[in-house]
Amino acid sequence: MSSTIDGATQVRDTTGLAAALEAVLFTLNRAVTVLELQDILQSPLPDIEAAAATLTGTLTGRGLFLQRHQDQLQLVTDPAQADVVRRVLRPEYPSRLSPAAYETLAIIAYRQPLTRARIEEIRGVNCEAVLESLEEKGLIEETGRLDAPGTPRLFGTTMKFLQILGLSSLNELPPLPQSGSTSS
Amino acid sequence: MTGEITAELERDPVYVVRTPAFDGPIELLLSLAQRAEVDLKAISLASLTDDYLRAIEQQHPPLDRLAAFLVIGARLVQLKAAGLMPDATAGEEEDLQAWEDAIKGRLDEYKRFKELAESLMRRHASGRFTFAGLLEPDVIPQARVQVSLDALASAFRQVLDRLPPPGQVTVEMEHVSLGEKLEELRGMLARQAQLNFSAIFRHARTRLEAVVTFLALLELIRIGEARVVQASAFAEIMVHGQVRTETE
Numbered sequence: 001m002s003s004t005i006d007g008a009t010q011v012r013d014t015t016g017l018a019a020a021l022e023a024v025l026f027t028l029n030r031a032v033t034v035l036e037l038q039d040i041l042q043s044p045l046p047d048i049e050a051a052a053a054t055l056t057g058t059l060t061g062r063g064l065f066l067q068r069h070q071d072q073l074q075l076v077t078d079p080a081q082a083d084v085v086r087r088v089l090r091p092e093y094p095s096r097l098s099p100a101a102y103e104t105l106a107i108i109a110y111r112q113p114l115t116r117a118r119i120e121e122i123r124g125v126n127c128e129a130v131l132e133s134l135e136e137k138g139l140i141e142e143t144g145r146l147d148a149p150g151t152p153r154l155f156g157t158t159m160k161f162l163q164i165l166g167l168s169s170l171n172e173l174p175p176l177p178q179s180g181s182t183s184s
Numbered sequence: 185m186t187g188e189i190t191a192e193l194e195r196d197p198v199y200v201v202r203t204p205a206f207d208g209p210i211e212l213l214l215s216l217a218q219r220a221e222v223d224l225k226a227i228s229l230a231s232l233t234d235d236y237l238r239a240i241e242q243q244h245p246p247l248d249r250l251a252a253f254l255v256i257g258a259r260l261v262q263l264k265a266a267g268l269m270p271d272a273t274a275g276e277e278e279d280l281q282a283w284e285d286a287i288k289g290r291l292d293e294y295k296r297f298k299e300l301a302e303s304l305m306r307r308h309a310s311g312r313f314t315f316a317g318l319l320e321p322d323v324i325p326q327a328r329v330q331v332s333l334d335a336l337a338s339a340f341r342q343v344l345d346r347l348p349p350p351g352q353v354t355v356e357m358e359h360v361s362l363g364e365k366l367e368e369l370r371g372m373l374a375r376q377a378q379l380n381f382s383a384i385f386r387h388a389r390t391r392l393e394a395v396v397t398f399l400a401l402l403e404l405i406r407i408g409e410a411r412v413v414q415a416s417a418f419a420e421i422m423v424h425g426q427v428r429t430e431t432e
Contacts, residue, residue, distance in 0.1 A: 029317050065314055079312035086313075093313055102301035102308075110300065122294055125211065126252050165304065166312035174303050177296045 017047055018054035025066075025075035031159045034071050056168070068169040069159040079166030093164055094137045100130045105139060105161065110176055113143045113154035131155065139164070198252045199236055203227055214256050217263050218291060224264040233257065328405050331414035331421050336381075339421050343385045343394055360393050365400035373410060373425025381412070381421035 024040055025032060032040075037048050052073060056066045065078040077085050097105070104127055107119050120127050134140045135155075143156035157170070167173065197209030205226040206213055216222040236253060239245075266280055329336075368387075372379060384401060388394040401423065404410035414421045 026317070067314060074316065076314035076316050079314050082311055082313045082315070085315050086311075089315070089318060096309065097305070099301065099305070102305045103297055106297045106300040106304055109304075110297070122290065122297060124214075124290075124294065126248060126255075128248065163314045163316075165307045166310075166314050174300065177299055 014047070014050050014054055017041060017043060017051040018058060021048070021051045021073075022055055022058075022075065025073060029075075031069065031072040031074040034073065037073065065168065067159065067162055067167075069157070069162050070170075072159055074159055076163065082166065094139070098130070100127075101134060104130050104134060105157070108134075108140055108155050109157050109161065109170065109173060112156040115146055115152040115154060117152060119155070198249055198256060199239070201227075201232060202235070203232065210253070210256050210260075214259055214263075217260060218287060224260065224267055229257070229260055229264060328408065328411040331412050335414055335417075336412065336421065339381050340394075340398055343382060343388070343398075344391055347388065347391050347394055349391075360390075360396045362396055362400055362403070365393075365396050366403060369397070369400050369404055370409065370425075373404075373423070376425075378422050378424045381423055384423060 020041055021037065024037070034045060034048050037043075038045060041048065041051075043051075052066065052068070059066055059078075063078055063081050065076050067074045067076050100123075103123060104119060107122050108114065111118070116127055116131060119131070131140070135142075138158055138160045140155050140161070141158050142153045144154045145151040146154055162169065197211060199210045201208060201210050201213055206216075206222055213222060213227075217224050236257075240250070266283065369384065372384070385394050385397055388397055401410065401412075405412060409426060411424050411426055412421055413424060
């Protein structure tokens with residue numbers, strides 16, 4: 001008997017927390033870290049994670065979309081609604097980037113965090129200017145420093161990177177092609 | 185190599201090589217040499233370098249271009265040296281093999297990323313963006329006002345108390361513009377990341393001017409360019425400037 005009640009309470013708690021999470025993300029209207037959410041929702045990390053998973057499920061087929069980048073969550077519009085949203089607001093999103101910029105973004109997205117030297121090793125050319133421009137557009141950011149001589153900056157992607165590609169998380173990126181299987 | 189990338193190189197090459205065997209950007213030469221599509225034995229790297237040295241004397245290219253030339257040049261020398269040593273000893277051959285594998289691995293890795301870059305580009309071009317909502321202008325996030333409104337109001341009252349009382353009404357029109365006060369506050373916050381609440385009113389000579397200054401401060405808080413913080417109950421209220429972010 002009591003176990004039934006506990007079970008029911010548990011279910012209500014996750015659903016309730018998912019609803020609270022939705023409300024908080026809606027009002028803050030920015031990327032919120034799971035650390036902040038633990039504080040705001042007064043709940044431990046595993047409960048926040050469970051609530052986020054529930055919310056993602058609830059939002060399937062709806063106009064809103066839960067986005068996750070590393071430890072940040074943000075409530076945004078569904079990529080399928082991009083056209084209609086653009087009819088009502090004119091967000092300043094970076095338009096087409098250069099081929100060098102997409103290459104650099106791809107390397108950072110799959111290998112992050114990494115240094116400029118590592119990116120240049122893969123691309124075989126100086127990447128200073130392209131990194132500067134990606135950082136300025138808010139698509140990449142410094143995520144820390146490498147513990148090595150000169151403590152070089154480490155780069156990673158940002159929430160905005162997911163937003164211009166309409167991805168729910170980095171896990172949704174296409175898989176890295178197998179070595180040697182490419183043709184072009 | 186796609187036409188697009190070739191075109192990009194030709195717009196801004198590190199150096200354009202002009203030899204009978206090869207005519208084009210040095211980046212392209214390296215790329216072709218790495219894939220054995222051009223024979224480096226037919227190109228004198230020494231005279232290429234001499235030509236480059238003459239070119240620098242005339243053009244004075246920026247340091248990063250010189251560095252780029254050095255990197256590419258070193259790779260060309262390395263490739264050429266590897267090609268000129270067919271009689272290397274067994275040990276060296278192994279090294280060479282390892283080196284060739286490393287080069288191949290690097291090229292392979294680059295190719296995989298180039299493919300991914302194209303898929304990112306297609307995805308971006310599809311315009312399936314996601315958007316954050318517009319912030320309702322009446323709502324101010326808690327983080328911007330970390331002080332009770334009573335404390336803010338009483339701090340402002342103290343400012344007013346220091347200024348001369350209204351006394352008799354003067355009809356003379358005093359001209360204080362909110363726009364000017366906004367710019368003044370922005371300037372102060374740009375010079376100093378944080379200010380005492382009272383310092384904001386340093387230049388206020390009249391109550392009207394103080395009131396307009398206070399309105400300007402509230403406006404900066406509303407639009408997210410300032411935040412007010414009181415560390416503890418009776419501490420001085422601090423005004424922090426902050427860069428307006430799109431996400432907040």
